[in-house]
Amino acid sequence: MGWFGEVLVSALILIGAFFLFVGSFGLAKLPDMMRRLHAPTKSTTLGIGSMLIASMFYFFFFFGDPSVHELLITLFLFLTAPVSAHMIAKAHILRHQRTRDELSSTGRPVGWATLDSALPRKNPRPRHTATKGQS
Amino acid sequence: MIAVSCVIALGTISLAVLLNLYRLAVGPDVLDRVLALDTLVINAIALIVVIGIWYDTTMYFEAALLFAMVGFLSTVAFCRYLLRGNVIE
Numbered sequence: 001m002g003w004f005g006e007v008l009v010s011a012l013i014l015i016g017a018f019f020l021f022v023g024s025f026g027l028a029k030l031p032d033m034m035r036r037l038h039a040p041t042k043s044t045t046l047g048i049g050s051m052l053i054a055s056m057f058y059f060f061f062f063f064g065d066p067s068v069h070e071l072l073i074t075l076f077l078f079l080t081a082p083v084s085a086h087m088i089a090k091a092h093i094l095r096h097q098r099t100r101d102e103l104s105s106t107g108r109p110v111g112w113a114t115l116d117s118a119l120p121r122k123n124p125r126p127r128h129t130a131t132k133g134q135s
Numbered sequence: 136m137i138a139v140s141c142v143i144a145l146g147t148i149s150l151a152v153l154l155n156l157y158r159l160a161v162g163p164d165v166l167d168r169v170l171a172l173d174t175l176v177i178n179a180i181a182l183i184v185v186i187g188i189w190y191d192t193t194m195y196f197e198a199a200l201l202f203a204m205v206g207f208l209s210t211v212a213f214c215r216y217l218l219r220g221n222v223i224e
Contacts, residue, residue: 010140013185017144020181024151027174028158033167040174048177048184051144055184058137059193069196073180073203080207084173087214092166094218 005061012054019047033092034099041085049074090114141189148185152178169213176206 026039056070093099093114106112155178159171180199187195212222 006136009188010136013137013140013144013188016181017147017185020178021147021151024154024174024178027171028154033164036167037170040170040177044174044177048181051181051184055188058188063191067193067196069193069200070184073196073200076200076203076207077177077180080203084207084210084214087211088166088170088173091214091217092164095164095166 002061005057009054009058009061012050012057016047016049016051016054019043019050021047023047034089037085037089037092041081045077045081048077137188141185144185145182145189148178148181152182165217166214169210169217172213173206173210176202176209180206 020043023040023042023044026043027036030036030039052070052074056067060066093103100115103112103115152175155171155175159168159175162168162171180202183195183199183202187193187199215222
Protein backbone atom coordinates (compact mmCIF):
# COMPACT_ATOMS: atom_id res chain seq x y z
CA MET A 1 0.00 0.00 0.00
CA GLY A 2 2.90 2.32 0.76
CA TRP A 3 4.37 2.88 -2.68
CA PHE A 4 0.94 2.92 -4.33
CA GLY A 5 -0.27 5.69 -2.05
CA GLU A 6 2.93 7.63 -2.58
CA VAL A 7 2.72 7.45 -6.38
CA LEU A 8 -0.99 8.36 -6.30
CA VAL A 9 -0.55 11.35 -4.00
CA SER A 10 2.50 12.64 -5.90
CA ALA A 11 0.74 12.34 -9.27
CA LEU A 12 -2.37 14.13 -7.96
CA ILE A 13 -0.26 16.94 -6.48
CA LEU A 14 1.63 17.40 -9.75
CA ILE A 15 -1.57 17.33 -11.84
CA GLY A 16 -3.14 19.92 -9.55
CA ALA A 17 -0.10 22.20 -9.74
CA PHE A 18 -0.05 21.87 -13.54
CA PHE A 19 -3.69 22.86 -13.91
CA LEU A 20 -3.31 25.77 -11.50
CA PHE A 21 -0.38 27.02 -13.56
CA VAL A 22 -2.33 26.61 -16.82
CA GLY A 23 -5.22 28.64 -15.41
CA SER A 24 -3.00 31.47 -14.25
CA PHE A 25 -1.03 31.43 -17.51
CA GLY A 26 -4.27 31.74 -19.45
CA LEU A 27 -5.32 34.61 -17.21
CA ALA A 28 -2.10 36.43 -18.03
CA LYS A 29 -1.91 35.51 -21.72
CA LEU A 30 -5.37 35.63 -23.29
CA PRO A 31 -6.26 38.87 -25.06
CA ASP A 32 -9.89 39.57 -24.18
CA MET A 33 -11.82 39.79 -20.92
CA MET A 34 -14.44 37.24 -21.94
CA ARG A 35 -11.77 34.82 -23.15
CA ARG A 36 -9.68 35.54 -20.09
CA LEU A 37 -12.59 34.47 -17.90
CA HIS A 38 -12.39 30.86 -19.14
CA ALA A 39 -8.92 29.98 -17.91
CA PRO A 40 -9.10 30.68 -14.15
CA THR A 41 -12.66 29.59 -13.58
CA LYS A 42 -12.37 26.16 -15.18
CA SER A 43 -8.76 25.05 -15.13
CA THR A 44 -7.99 26.45 -11.69
CA THR A 45 -11.04 24.80 -10.17
CA LEU A 46 -9.93 21.45 -11.62
CA GLY A 47 -6.44 21.99 -10.23
CA ILE A 48 -7.60 22.83 -6.73
CA GLY A 49 -9.94 19.82 -6.79
CA SER A 50 -7.07 17.51 -7.69
CA MET A 51 -4.91 19.06 -4.99
CA LEU A 52 -7.57 18.57 -2.31
CA ILE A 53 -8.14 14.95 -3.38
CA ALA A 54 -4.36 14.41 -3.08
CA SER A 55 -4.43 15.81 0.45
CA MET A 56 -7.39 13.61 1.37
CA PHE A 57 -5.62 10.47 0.07
CA TYR A 58 -2.41 11.48 1.86
CA PHE A 59 -4.03 11.73 5.28
CA PHE A 60 -6.04 8.57 4.58
CA PHE A 61 -3.08 6.42 3.49
CA PHE A 62 -0.40 7.57 5.92
CA PHE A 63 -2.34 8.51 9.03
CA GLY A 64 -5.41 6.34 8.69
CA ASP A 65 -7.97 9.04 9.40
CA PRO A 66 -10.09 10.19 6.47
CA SER A 67 -10.68 13.91 7.00
CA VAL A 68 -13.80 15.68 5.86
CA HIS A 69 -12.39 19.21 5.67
CA GLU A 70 -11.09 18.70 2.15
CA LEU A 71 -14.49 17.51 1.00
CA LEU A 72 -16.02 20.64 2.50
CA ILE A 73 -13.51 22.89 0.72
CA THR A 74 -14.00 21.02 -2.57
CA LEU A 75 -17.78 21.26 -2.33
CA PHE A 76 -17.64 24.96 -1.48
CA LEU A 77 -15.20 25.82 -4.28
CA PHE A 78 -17.05 23.79 -6.88
CA LEU A 79 -20.31 25.47 -5.90
CA THR A 80 -18.96 29.01 -5.80
CA ALA A 81 -16.63 29.10 -8.84
CA PRO A 82 -19.46 29.12 -11.45
CA VAL A 83 -21.38 31.70 -9.41
CA SER A 84 -18.46 34.11 -9.23
CA ALA A 85 -17.66 33.57 -12.93
CA HIS A 86 -21.29 34.34 -13.79
CA MET A 87 -21.21 37.49 -11.67
CA ILE A 88 -18.01 38.71 -13.34
CA ALA A 89 -19.35 38.01 -16.85
CA LYS A 90 -22.62 39.76 -16.04
CA ALA A 91 -20.83 42.80 -14.66
CA HIS A 92 -18.61 42.90 -17.74
CA ILE A 93 -21.57 42.76 -20.14
CA LEU A 94 -23.50 45.41 -18.26
CA ARG A 95 -20.54 47.77 -17.91
CA HIS A 96 -19.46 47.86 -21.54
CA GLN A 97 -21.72 49.06 -24.33
CA ARG A 98 -19.54 47.55 -27.07
CA THR A 99 -19.76 44.04 -25.61
CA ARG A 100 -23.50 44.49 -25.29
CA ASP A 101 -23.78 45.41 -28.97
CA GLU A 102 -21.73 42.40 -30.07
CA LEU A 103 -24.12 39.87 -28.51
CA SER A 104 -25.99 37.77 -31.04
CA SER A 105 -29.75 37.53 -30.87
CA THR A 106 -31.35 34.82 -28.79
CA GLY A 107 -33.76 33.77 -31.53
CA ARG A 108 -36.71 34.05 -29.17
CA PRO A 109 -39.13 36.86 -28.32
CA VAL A 110 -37.35 37.27 -24.99
CA GLY A 111 -33.95 38.97 -24.98
CA TRP A 112 -30.86 38.11 -23.00
CA ALA A 113 -31.75 37.50 -19.38
CA THR A 114 -28.82 39.57 -18.17
CA LEU A 115 -29.89 42.59 -20.17
CA ASP A 116 -33.63 42.21 -19.82
CA SER A 117 -33.91 44.18 -16.60
CA ALA A 118 -31.24 46.71 -17.56
CA LEU A 119 -32.50 47.97 -20.89
CA PRO A 120 -35.82 49.80 -21.42
CA ARG A 121 -38.60 47.43 -22.39
CA LYS A 122 -40.89 47.72 -25.41
CA ASN A 123 -43.94 47.27 -23.18
CA PRO A 124 -42.83 48.19 -19.70
CA ARG A 125 -44.43 46.26 -16.92
CA PRO A 126 -45.65 48.11 -13.83
CA ARG A 127 -42.74 49.24 -11.75
CA HIS A 128 -43.43 47.15 -8.65
CA THR A 129 -43.57 43.86 -10.54
CA ALA A 130 -40.57 44.70 -12.69
CA THR A 131 -38.21 45.25 -9.78
CA LYS A 132 -39.65 42.86 -7.29
CA GLY A 133 -37.48 39.82 -7.89
CA GLN A 134 -34.11 41.54 -7.75
CA SER A 135 -32.71 42.24 -4.35
CA MET B 136 8.67 11.25 -3.51
CA ILE B 137 5.83 13.21 -1.95
CA ALA B 138 8.34 15.74 -0.63
CA VAL B 139 9.87 16.22 -4.09
CA SER B 140 6.46 16.67 -5.72
CA CYS B 141 5.50 19.11 -2.95
CA VAL B 142 8.57 21.22 -3.75
CA ILE B 143 7.76 21.13 -7.49
CA ALA B 144 4.15 22.08 -6.76
CA LEU B 145 5.22 24.95 -4.51
CA GLY B 146 7.44 26.31 -7.30
CA THR B 147 4.72 25.97 -9.93
CA ILE B 148 2.08 27.63 -7.77
CA SER B 149 4.49 30.45 -6.98
CA LEU B 150 4.93 31.03 -10.72
CA ALA B 151 1.14 31.04 -11.07
CA VAL B 152 0.89 33.63 -8.28
CA LEU B 153 3.43 35.80 -10.10
CA LEU B 154 1.34 35.60 -13.30
CA ASN B 155 -1.75 36.58 -11.28
CA LEU B 156 0.10 39.53 -9.79
CA TYR B 157 1.10 40.59 -13.32
CA ARG B 158 -2.57 40.57 -14.37
CA LEU B 159 -3.51 42.38 -11.16
CA ALA B 160 -1.03 45.15 -11.93
CA VAL B 161 -1.57 45.41 -15.70
CA GLY B 162 -5.23 44.50 -16.18
CA PRO B 163 -6.95 47.17 -18.29
CA ASP B 164 -10.30 47.00 -16.51
CA VAL B 165 -11.45 46.73 -12.92
CA LEU B 166 -13.05 43.35 -13.62
CA ASP B 167 -9.71 41.94 -14.76
CA ARG B 168 -8.35 42.85 -11.36
CA VAL B 169 -11.34 41.27 -9.61
CA LEU B 170 -10.76 38.07 -11.61
CA ALA B 171 -7.06 38.15 -10.77
CA LEU B 172 -7.89 38.49 -7.06
CA ASP B 173 -10.28 35.51 -7.29
CA THR B 174 -7.59 33.37 -8.92
CA LEU B 175 -5.06 34.60 -6.37
CA VAL B 176 -7.28 33.37 -3.53
CA ILE B 177 -7.58 29.94 -5.16
CA ASN B 178 -3.80 29.77 -5.56
CA ALA B 179 -3.40 30.73 -1.91
CA ILE B 180 -5.72 27.85 -0.93
CA ALA B 181 -3.57 25.47 -3.00
CA LEU B 182 -0.42 26.76 -1.28
CA ILE B 183 -2.01 26.20 2.13
CA VAL B 184 -3.01 22.63 1.19
CA VAL B 185 0.49 21.79 -0.11
CA ILE B 186 2.10 23.24 3.02
CA GLY B 187 -0.30 21.15 5.11
CA ILE B 188 0.87 18.00 3.31
CA TRP B 189 4.50 19.10 3.68
CA TYR B 190 4.24 19.61 7.46
CA ASP B 191 1.98 16.54 8.04
CA THR B 192 -0.70 18.55 9.80
CA THR B 193 -4.41 18.98 9.26
CA MET B 194 -4.45 22.25 11.17
CA TYR B 195 -4.31 24.44 8.07
CA PHE B 196 -7.56 23.28 6.52
CA GLU B 197 -9.71 25.60 8.59
CA ALA B 198 -7.60 28.45 7.22
CA ALA B 199 -8.14 27.14 3.68
CA LEU B 200 -11.90 26.92 4.24
CA LEU B 201 -11.99 30.48 5.58
CA PHE B 202 -9.94 31.65 2.59
CA ALA B 203 -12.44 30.01 0.21
CA MET B 204 -15.41 31.70 1.89
CA VAL B 205 -13.80 35.14 2.11
CA GLY B 206 -12.60 34.95 -1.50
CA PHE B 207 -16.03 34.10 -2.83
CA LEU B 208 -17.73 36.78 -0.75
CA SER B 209 -15.23 39.45 -1.79
CA THR B 210 -15.67 38.58 -5.48
CA VAL B 211 -19.45 38.77 -5.24
CA ALA B 212 -19.25 42.01 -3.25
CA PHE B 213 -16.93 43.59 -5.82
CA CYS B 214 -19.23 42.59 -8.69
CA ARG B 215 -22.31 43.90 -6.90
CA TYR B 216 -20.55 47.14 -6.12
CA LEU B 217 -19.56 47.57 -9.77
CA LEU B 218 -23.06 46.69 -10.95
CA ARG B 219 -25.31 48.48 -8.50
CA GLY B 220 -23.17 51.08 -6.76
CA ASN B 221 -23.41 49.54 -3.31
CA VAL B 222 -23.15 46.08 -1.81
CA ILE B 223 -26.21 45.72 0.40
CA GLU B 224 -29.31 47.60 -0.67
